[in-house]
Amino acid sequence: MSVSWKDYRAQTPTWCPGCGDFGVLRAVQRALVDLGIAPHEVLVVSGIGCSGKLSSYIGTYGFHGLHGRTLPVAQAAKLANRNLTVLAVGGDGDGYGIGVGHLVHAIRRNVDITYVVMNNDVYALTVGQSAPTTPRGRVTRSAPYGTPEAPVSPLGMALGLGAGFVAQGFAGDVDHLTEIIKAAIRHRGFALVNTFSPCVTFNPEFGYDYLRGRLFDIDSDPAYDRHDAMAAMRILAQKAGLVEGILYEDPAAIPYDEALPQFAKEPLVAQVAPLDDATRQAVLASFGAAP
């Protein structure tokens, strides 16, 4: 069955004209079409914020859950039905603020899902407060005298935690972002794709014009080795995080369920049944069945 972009179009977005999230949506849709995956075989779990609306705008199954809790839902859904392609999507507040604890453990656990973070350096849906990614000193509605904290470095953090796939894309470069997301979905294990997704309303200075020309395209650099985590750390430091492409990929990564030798090969969703008699007898014996 051939899949087209139309199959992936759903409700009409309510994002501001020019919002970076349009570019991310298009890239995710194109990646899934290019990979030939039908929309009903995909689950998109989204968080809260402008970016959280993405699951409503893509014609797959969707779960628009709690703020910061996309990853537990997405990992569990994948374990329940390993035939599904599962994506978690959300903003930088969702992933690096309220939900950052889950990111740490999703990386450790390495369930085969793709996490696309739409990073705009600001809390936009709540109209302009500081985000965990907001540069120190920037004036926002919640920090009228300048944001006092240092911003998080999500890619450095992910690399430090041993993530098997770490990439960064730009909503203003949909072609490249599509390729990155395709690679992330193909990667066996947890894949993090941080995307610069400008907020044209509350953070216009950190917009397309600012980013265009400043991002170093590592995928076009023949000298760059994406299997070298130290090289990834170095280039992040050298370019102050302003890179675009696949920073790191561990082709030997083993997803969580495949690392469990007894985990069912067939999706668990097809196996909701009571114990067979032999197992039940073994359970009773373990409880000291007498006489």
Place this chain on the structure above:
Amino acid sequence: MLHSEGYYVATHRHFMSLIKGGHTHYQVRFSSRPVFTAGDRVDILVAFDQGSIEHDAPRLQAGSIVLANQAARPALPAGSAARLVALDFGALAKKAGSAILANTVALGASGALLGFADDELDDQFARRFGGKGEEVIAQNRLAYRLGWQSVTGLGLVPPAKPAKPPTAPRILLHGDEAIAWGAVEAGARLFFAYPITPASEIMQWLAVWLPKLGGAVVQAEDEIAAINGAIGASLAGVRGWTATSGPGLSLMQEGIAIAAMTETPVVIVDAQRAGPATGLPTRPEQSDLNEVLYGSHGDQPRIVISPATTADSFWAIQAAFNAAERYQCPVVVLTDLNLALDRRTVDISAFRFLPIARGEIDLAPGNYGPHEYPRFAVTADGISPRPLPGVPGKTFVATGDEHTKEGHITEDPEARVEQTTKRLRKIGGAAELSGEAIWYTGPPVADLVLVGFGGTYGPIAEAQEELAALGYRVGHVHLRVLRPFPAAGLARFLGVPALVVEENATGQLAGEIRRQTGAVSLHSVLRFDGNPFTAGEIVAQAREVLEA
């Protein structure tokens, strides 16, 4: 040993939130008939320190035997009618090979008093310590024998053993194990949880068994991840669940709301312990009741099942999965520490197996355009068919925002009212649960009813029997379903004064009964000192009410 011999055994583990030190004890009661508490009296006490003797002295009586550690220079309190036997556990243990064998020495001594042979546990030791090598097995066998010999010939006359019950297939387990077993019988193969006393034993049992069944225990990073994992698993189509205690349940409150709003089934076991905050983490209490009934935000449908016994816990978890999928809402199984952790002998015939009933899951492929399928269709009973991801032509988004019947985010007042009322009417009377909501034991006409829920079943049942033996007409009403609250069913018993028995300081159940039934003639007996009720104190309170 007593379980294998054919008796009904009930145990109680008293422990503190420490790894080393503090007072700890393990109590074993055995009987000719099923018992649900470890009892109020002590016939044989094994004491390694003087503190243990003092702790249990009030429960000793004439004829009780105290096997005490000689090194602790044991002494009975003045006036005690028990018999003290000082034994050198340490020296006997060293003689058997190591000081660590003192427990086995004591086991041999109490085994002798209970009429077991000096080689009674030889096979058990081989099974238990097989992995540690022949030497450890031999040392344990010797330690048991040395303990056995140390009391043999002393002329001790222990209280007579009760008659053995008729032989029937029986098992020995606690409520956490009954819940874990019930869940796998209900088809649950994935479990998401964060360790917490007294719910961790559920996780530990499943960690052994789920891999054998092709499933997995996912140890979540916190309880927020645990409940969201259970919801994600359920969304994808398996039976998602988690287990926790009060502190974890508090972290799950927002997750309960998203399950309710997205109409995703989820089962949460709350094994209560003494709160608030860390409270008394290893001690029993029933003070989460209000949180379970009223916690989380917004108007939500919810079912709460509260098993009374070990076998009932097995039923409750199966009923919970069926109800969660039928009504597409959160279901809480509310237990408490003693029920969760105290092992008891149960007839295998007492375990009720429920057929797996998954409610309205819609697996037929459709021809709907993207997000056009009416996942939240407004139906007469409020229940809307639920496709699982993977079904072609029926894609939808389940959103925590208010939504149309197609799951599109909306702030339309009409849709808001329609969807809210639909969600709230789904459960209705929960017909399959309403017949299970109340257990009543007692005379058709009573002068007083004892009312309780959960793990106080044992002490209340024993109190009721004692009161009946004293000639009082007293009934025992035990509530097993708390949402929907069986107000009409309960009101039928409240024509006479009621004594509400609960392990908390504020009378949460009594308050709920007042709210739901308007009952006025309610008395409370409360316990919140970190110890379980005894039948005796319930009897005393009941007599006060009866004779007032």
